[in-house]
Amino acid sequence: MNVDLFIARRISAGDDSGRTSPAVKVAIASVALSITIMILAVSIVGGFRREIINKVAGLNSHLSLYLSGDEEGLLDFTPELSQTIRTTPHVTAADLSVSLPVLLKTPDTFKGLYLKSIASGSDTTFLHSILTEGRLPRPDSRELLISRGVASHMKVNAGDSLNLFVVADAVTGRRMRVAGIYDSHLENFDDYTVYASLPFAQGLVKADSAQGSGIEISVDDIENIPQVSSNLIDRLNDALLKGDLRQNYSIDTLMGRGANYFAWLDMLDVNVWIILTLMTVVALFTLISGVLIIILEKVRFIGVMRAIGASSGRMGRVFVLLALRIAAKGMLIGNLAALAIVVAQSLWHFLPLNPKAYYIDFVPVSLNVVLWLLINAAFIVIIYGVLLIPARFVSKISPSESMRFEH
Numbered sequence: 001m002n003v004d005l006f007i008a009r010r011i012s013a014g015d016d017s018g019r020t021s022p023a024v025k026v027a028i029a030s031v032a033l034s035i036t037i038m039i040l041a042v043s044i045v046g047g048f049r050r051e052i053i054n055k056v057a058g059l060n061s062h063l064s065l066y067l068s069g070d071e072e073g074l075l076d077f078t079p080e081l082s083q084t085i086r087t088t089p090h091v092t093a094a095d096l097s098v099s100l101p102v103l104l105k106t107p108d109t110f111k112g113l114y115l116k117s118i119a120s121g122s123d124t125t126f127l128h129s130i131l132t133e134g135r136l137p138r139p140d141s142r143e144l145l146i147s148r149g150v151a152s153h154m155k156v157n158a159g160d161s162l163n164l165f166v167v168a169d170a171v172t173g174r175r176m177r178v179a180g181i182y183d184s185h186l187e188n189f190d191d192y193t194v195y196a197s198l199p200f201a202q203g204l205v206k207a208d209s210a211q212g213s214g215i216e217i218s219v220d221d222i223e224n225i226p227q228v229s230s231n232l233i234d235r236l237n238d239a240l241l242k243g244d245l246r247q248n249y250s251i252d253t254l255m256g257r258g259a260n261y262f263a264w265l266d267m268l269d270v271n272v273w274i275i276l277t278l279m280t281v282v283a284l285f286t287l288i289s290g291v292l293i294i295i296l297e298k299v300r301f302i303g304v305m306r307a308i309g310a311s312s313g314r315m316g317r318v319f320v321l322l323a324l325r326i327a328a329k330g331m332l333i334g335n336l337a338a339l340a341i342v343v344a345q346s347l348w349h350f351l352p353l354n355p356k357a358y359y360i361d362f363v364p365v366s367l368n369v370v371l372w373l374l375i376n377a378a379f380i381v382i383i384y385g386v387l388l389i390p391a392r393f394v395s396k397i398s399p400s401e402s403m404r405f406e407h
Helices: 003-012 022-059 079-086 125-129 148-154 198-204 222-242 259-297 299-307 312-348 369-386 388-395
Strands: 063-067 091-097 099-105 110-118 131-134 143-147 161-167 171-182 193-197 214-219 249-253
Touching: 022 125, 022 259, 022 312, 022 369, 063 222, 079 091, 079 214, 079 222, 099 198, 110 148, 110 198, 125 131, 143 148, 148 171, 193 198, 214 222, 222 249, 259 312, 259 369, 312 369
Parallel strands: 110 193, 143 171
Antiparallel strands: 063 214, 063 249, 091 214, 099 110, 099 161, 131 171, 143 193, 161 171
C-alpha cells in the first residue's frame, strides 16, 4: 500500500465523524465549476465556428471563379476550363452560376438586390435546411426564393407574386412567383440576395447554357481552400499560356467574402483564452487556499508525524496527493456536468440566443475530443506544478513548535 496516499485519504476524510472538511468541499466545487466553464467555453466557440462557417459556405461557394477586370462579356464554361478545374486536387464540384442586380417591386414597395442562380444538380442541402416556408424554385421557372427579411419588406408570402426588373441596355420586367422563403440569420446576405433557377437567370442576361457570370467551386475541406486557390490559379495561367483557354480569370475565396464573420470568430477565440486563464487561476487559488487551511488544521498532526520520523519531503508529498485527490474529484464532477450540458443542448437547444446579435437562434455546441483531453491534461500539469507551494510550507513546520497547537 502507498503510505503517502493512505495518509492523504485519511486527511481528506475530515474529522472523526467522516464528514468532509468545508475547505475540501469549497476546493472541489471551485475546480468542478472551473472545468465546467472551460469545457463549455471551448465547446460553444467550436459550435459557433462550425455553424457560422456552414452558413457562410452554404450561401457562398468555397471558391468563385469569374472573369478578371479587363475581360468583358460572359464567362464561357468550356470543356477545357471544366477539365482544368475538376482535375485540380481537392476540388469536388464546379457549377456555372449567374449573378446580377435586380429590382423587386410590388404595388406598395420595391427593393434592389442581387439575384443568384441555383444550378440544376448542385448541392442544395443548406438551402433546404434554412427554408422556413415553401420550396426551392423549379428549374427554368419564373420562381424566386427570397429571405424572410425581404418578404417582410415586400409584404409577400410563399405563393404570392411580384414584379422583377433588370436594368441593362433596356429595362426588362418579369412577373415572378415566390416559391419559398428562407432565413439564415446572416443579414448581410439575406437582405440582399434572392435566388432563381440557373436557366431563368441565364435568360435574363441572354446567355446560353454554357455561359454565366462565374463558376462556383467546392473543395473537400475548408482548410484546403488556400492551397486549392493557389494551385488552380497556376493551372489556369499554364492553360492560358498553352492556348487551351482564351479568357483571363480571377478567384475569390470564402474567407474573403465572409471576412467580417471570420474576424468575429477570431475575436471569440481570444475571449476563450481569457476565460481559460481566469478559470484556471480561480481554481488554483481556491485549491491552494483549501490545502493551506487543511495544513493549518493539521499542524499538530504534522508535528506528530515529523516527531516519529516522517521526513518533510514525505509530508509535502502527502499534501500534494491530497490536493490532487481533491482536484480529481472536482475535475470528474466538472467534466460530467459539462458533458451533460453539451449533450442536452445538442439535442434540445434549450439555451436560446438573439439571432440578430449572434447570427443563430440557439447556443451552438461542438465538443472537440482532442481539445477536451488537452484541457484536462493541461489542468492536471498546472495544478501539480503549483501545488509545490503548499508542500514547501509543510517542510517549514517545526515538530517542537507544532506540538503546542491545540485541536
